[in-house]
Amino acid sequence: DADVTQTPRNRITKTGKRIMLECSQTKGHDRMYWYRQDPGLGLRLIYYSFDVKDINKGEISDGYSVSRQAQAKFSLSLESAIPNQTALYFCATSESGRPLYNEQFFGPGTRLTVL
Amino acid sequence: KQEVTQIPAALSVPEGENLVLNCSFTDSAIYNLQWFRQDPGKGLTSLLLIQSSQREQTSGRLNASLDKSSGRSTLYIAASQPGDSATYLCAVNSGNTPLVFGKGTRLSVIA
Numbered sequence: 104d105a106d107v108t109q110t111p112r113n114r115i116t117k118t119g120k121r122i123m124l125e126c127s128q129t130k131g132h133d134r135m136y137w138y139r140q141d142p143g144l145g146l147r148l149i150y151y152s153f154d155v156k157d158i159n160k161g162e163i164s165d166g167y168s169v170s171r172q173a174q175a176k177f178s179l180s181l182e183s184a185i186p187n188q189t190a191l192y193f194c195a196t197s198e199s200g201r202p203l204y205n206e207q208f209f210g211p212g213t214r215l216t217v218l
Numbered sequence: 219k220q221e222v223t224q225i226p227a228a229l230s231v232p233e234g235e236n237l238v239l240n241c242s243f244t245d246s247a248i249y250n251l252q253w254f255r256q257d258p259g260k261g262l263t264s265l266l267l268i269q270s271s272q273r274e275q276t277s278g279r280l281n282a283s284l285d286k287s288s289g290r291s292t293l294y295i296a297a298s299q300p301g302d303s304a305t306y307l308c309a310v311n312s313g314n315t316p317l318v319f320g321k322g323t324r325l326s327v328i329a
Binding site for chain 2: 136144145146148151153161191193195199204205206207208209210211212214
């Protein structure tokens with residue numbers, strides 16, 4: 104089984120709908136991240152969480168919210184989806200302990216299309 | 219603010235050629251640097267992580283080097299194969315903050 108899983112893998116929705124993307128990990132890592140990737144713009148950080156009680160905004164958090172339900176689960180919500188949120192979304196995890204401090208592992212991605 | 223640049227943005231080489239991908243960063247106070255591979259529409263796969271105290275890391279035909287003082291890392295791919303075609307990203311860890319990613323180099327290896 105994959106260490107970092109994302110559901111759904113593909114989603115098509117309409118403008119104005121609320122959407123939740125889910126991420127689960129079995130790596131036992133304390134840190135989790137949400138990114139979006141757009142052609143030509145690279146990876147951009149949306150939100151990150153360094154432990155269950157910690158939530159931080161990334162560079163493009165407007166229009167998104169997150170919930171860290173447990174150490175292993177981190178969900179991303181689009182409150183009212185708009186077409187320019189069409190992108191590939193990735194969840195990632197890392198561990199704060201040494202020696203491989205903060206080595207990141209990625210999920211397979213969710214392709215979201217907002218019509 | 220840490221910035222990571224990868225040049226070139228795209229590279230096309232014939233099969234069998236040895237090649238070097240470059241990554242530069244503006245702040246040399248880093249903990250480690252990570253190289254990833256991404257196939258189209260897929261997630262990122264970690265290739266190598268170099269700690270700030272290391273000069274090199276090797277995995278099979280891949281060798282990553284780090285020169286922290288000059289803010290540079292290279293990923294060397296020996297005897298390239300069509301299966302190496304992908305986008306390669308580097309990311310810098312500067313401490314208790316998220317990684318900073320470059321935009322990647324898209325590699326095509328032509329048979």
